[in-house]
Amino acid sequence: MQGIKSKIDMENLFYSPSEKILFYVAGYTDNTSNVKGIISMLQNNYLFFFGICGVKTINTCLVEKSPRYKGMRVFYCTTDSPPAEAHVLNVGKEREDELLTAGYTKEQIQWTMDKWLTN
Numbered sequence: 001m002q003g004i005k006s007k008i009d010m011e012n013l014f015y016s017p018s019e020k021i022l023f024y025v026a027g028y029t030d031n032t033s034n035v036k037g038i039i040s041m042l043q044n045n046y047l048f049f050f051g052i053c054g055v056k057t058i059n060t061c062l063v064e065k066s067p068r069y070k071g072m073r074v075f076y077c078t079t080d081s082p083p084a085e086a087h088v089l090n091v092g093k094e095r096e097d098e099l100l101t102a103g104y105t106k107e108q109i110q111w112t113m114d115k116w117l118t119n
Contacts, residue, residue, distance in 0.1 A: 013052065015082035016089045018110040023076035024049050025069060025117075030062065049075040052083055066118045076113060089116055 012025040026045045032038060042060065049058055055077040063069040082088070089111035090096075100106070 010085045011087075013083070013086045014089055014113070014116060015086040016111060016113050016116070019112055020078050020080055021076055021113045022053050022055075022079050022082045022086060023074055023113050024052070026073045026075060028071055029073040030071075045073070045075055049077075052085075053077055053079055055079055063117050068119075069117050074113075074117065 012027070013022070014025075015022050024045075029041045029045065030038065032041075045060075046058055050056070058075055058077045060073060060075045063072050063074060066072075
């Protein structure tokens with residue numbers, strides 16, 4: 001089962017190079033009020049994400065405002081070496097040069113975890 005989940009969920013694995021944050025959108029996970037169920041969900045997703053990143057300090061949050069991810073749980077960590085399967089958030093060199101020439105700052109055009117989740 002873990003192998004199947006890995007293949008499916010790699011689509012939801014992202015890396016923000018400007019922040020060095022690897023994050024995984026686990027989806028709608030808080031669909032129970034049962035404490036045991038919530039703890040199990042957190043533990044299973046922690047173990048899945050730990051298996052991908054190998055970083056012990058993993059954080060989680062619930063996306064509160066977003067047309068795409070509202071109500072979904074995200075697991076994230078800081079790392080210098082994201083897995084090859086992670087989608088790297090960037091605008092591309094050609095587009096970056098175009099935007100910088102147009103007067104935008106590097107900070108305005110860089111994708112961050114927060115920008116990706118809330119746009």
